[in-house]
């Protein structure tokens with residue numbers, strides 16, 4: 023831009039952007055790989071002109087200018103082409119000549135991301151690092167009467183129950199009277215949360231399923247994965263691996279035509295049905311799959327035409343109220359599988375979670391309650407929903423669990439927690455903290471993408487362009503040129519690594535606490551935190 | 567780690583046998599406290615088997631309040647053992663005004679009560695007395711139940727026994743449970759002392775139950791008035807036993823399945839696997855996390871011993887027809903029953919429940935992999 027040009031309100035300099043590309047002329051070989059890989063075309067080949075004044079100290083000789091030029095990288099400042107800091111350019115550069123650097127101050131770009139009146143939408147998580155889960159410590163170490171256990175050699179029962187569990191008196195009576203006992207699944211307490219076929223690329227989805235199957239069949243870890251709202255590929259529906267899958271139904275009912283038609287041909291029942299009423303990343307808002315991700319395959323599985331945007335309504339439209347909807351949906355889903363499959367709702371973290379829970383406790387079919395806290399991730403949402411809407415998971419789970427304890431139903435309706443588990447990389451510690459606060463298990467999505475597929479997204483708004491189908495890692499893209507970057511088998515292998523590593527870490531937490539024979543759900547006497555108010559609120563020990 | 571002994575004998579014996587056996591095993595306890603349960607009493611109590619006996623420690627003021635309270639609800643003293651103690655207690659034993667063992671006559675209006683009503687009321691009175699005592703710090707109540715005496719005190723078991731002169735005929739009993747305490751707190755609360763007792767069920771334990779907190783919350787939320795206290799993590803063993811029998815209508819064989827259920831693999835092959843799977847799931851909150859050795863006694867005066875799954879706590883059963891004992895260590899058993907066929911001593915492992923019935927014929931061994939007795 024020339025200095026005498028009029029500037030527009032949205033004229034930004036590189037300094038105003040969140041990410042600045044540092045490029046080293048000496049190292050660059052001008053191979054062009056960075057410009058080719060950049061998912062958002064931020065960088066382009068630039069021709070730079072330089073003036074070199076020719077100054078002579080000899081009297082009488084005239085001073086002249088010589089102009090040279092060099093080729094290099096130019097960073098665009100147009101908000102539509104802003105650098106997202108993914109550092110794919112760094113990754114492909116043979117000479118390490120280029121790297122994005124985070125701006126040293128709050129960027130000005132965010133004030134201009136609403137061109138055409140369209141607010142900023144993105145993937146990822148709430149742009150705030152850390153959280154209360156990371157601060158919780160496990161303080162009750164067995165040091166006295168009994169020694170701590172050996173995490174490597176002891177037998178550990180690290181499984182949880184998903185399903186409505188009857189009170190012992192009733193259960194015993196029903197067994198002897200041959201009454202109907204709700205189906206209960208014994209599962210691994212770390213569930214891969216709902217990420218749809220569509221939001222995820224086919225390679226990512228297949229890799230996840232393959233990894234889960236391996237964990238179950240080869241390592242005897244009953245890991246379960248939820249489909250998210252996008253249906254389920256027909257071959258999986260008719261395979262024996264369906265038992266490792268939690269089918270999700272949400273307000274768009276995507277894929278359910280296919281699922282219902284497949285029921286007579288199913289070799290096995292699915293693990294469970296999750297009715298999604300809300301999610302942590304965009305509470306009170308529906309799915310947001312845009313047309314450019316809806317290719318033929320996705321359209322076929324979801325039962326829609328291809329190339330159309332698929333925004334789901336915020337809530338299920340067929341009933342008057344949530345209470346009624348929950349009750350009716352739960353019942354019809356039970357009916358569909360002959361009362362053999364647990365059905366439970368998932369809601370976003372909210373201050374009204376207790377009311378939902380109270381409704382469920384009175385519904386003898388409700389198999390559990392999953393709550394997704396404000397730190398949950400997504401493939402697409404409005405930035406404002408992600409950053410400002412929702413309830414933190416720790417207090418939500420705690421309140422619900424303590425409420426169940428008060429009414430004596432703490433073993434009857436398992437609670438599952440999600441939303442920011444492993445946000446800072448501490449998945450086992452976060453999961454253990456939530457379990458001891460009262461969760462029967464946790465759901466994770468984003469961590470799995472990061473650990474199993476190398477997702478680059480972060481809470482300092484790195485990458486997070488999952489919504490536009492240009493995922494540089496091929497995780498959330500439907501473009502074969504991108505998703506073939508992801509190798510199915512390697513994703514599967516990473517899934518196995520992640521679960522095995524998690525399992526060992528969990529033992530390393532449980533063993534010193536002297537717990538091995540059952541999952542320490544609600545063992546809050548083992549928890550401490552150095553934040554007095556948080557300790558009071560969570561009803562755990564204040565320690566400094 | 568504490569030391570435990572339970573003795574069951576056709577002929578009433580002195581509690582001193584158990585306390586001396588504890589002394590033999592003293593390497594395992596530090597003499598910081600002793601708890602004693604006597605049932606199936608001999609001596610004068612033999613004649614009044616149905617009369618509820620109140621056991622506890624009272625200050626003079628507390629005793630007055632007790633008398634007033636009992637008279638108000640219509641209970642008359644029928645018989646009492648007066649434990650007159652020397653002026654100065656041995657070192658480490660607190661000075662108390664009165665150790666009370668007193669049998670009462672039921673009020674007349676209780677005559678029409680069903681056994682359940684009666685049991686519920688007895689429990690309620692004990693809890694009320696305990697609450698009164700805690701308010702003014704003038705009474706500690708251990709049990710209020712027919713044919714049952716409990717004595718607990720801080721200090722070395724033998725010294726306490728001599729101080730209280732427990733070697734007296736009136737305290738002879740056919741079932742004796744005793745625990746020598748390994749102290750873990752300086753401020754010892756006698757309510758944290760084993761054995762624990764509720765409506766005829768009693769247990770004592772060594773080891774630590776790390777799953778105590780969620781278990782105790784689960785029991786509390788059963789809304790049964792007796793499920794309170796929990797000054798010790800071991801009290802839940804007694805209450806789980808009570809819950810298993812009273813609320814669930816199950817038996818001793820199944821108690822072990824409640825506290826330490828089998829792994830799923832083993833359940834698949836178990837003849838009662840389906841029932842046990844449901845039990846495991848619905849009683850998940852009662853699964854203990856030991857290591858623990860639990861010794862206890864049932865309302866019918868059977869005694870039993872179970873180990874938890876991890877089997878890190880010692881325990882041995884042995885004896886001869888008419889006289890059996892369960893002890894933490896063989897030396898304790900040797901002291902209590904020197905003449906027995908030692909080759910038949912049995913150390914229960916992680917699947918076993920051993921018991922001796924009220925007929926005292928044999929040590930019955932039940933493995934968790936055995937079929938359960940038929941339920942009706």
Ligand code: SF4
Nearest residue numbers: 060105106108109111
């Ligand atoms: S960091 Fe990513 S978005 Fe930025 S220039 Fe490099 S490749 Fe493009």
Ligand code: SF4
Nearest residue numbers: 477479485486488493
């Ligand atoms: S790497 Fe892919 S999945 Fe991860 S934040 Fe970027 S676009 Fe989203």
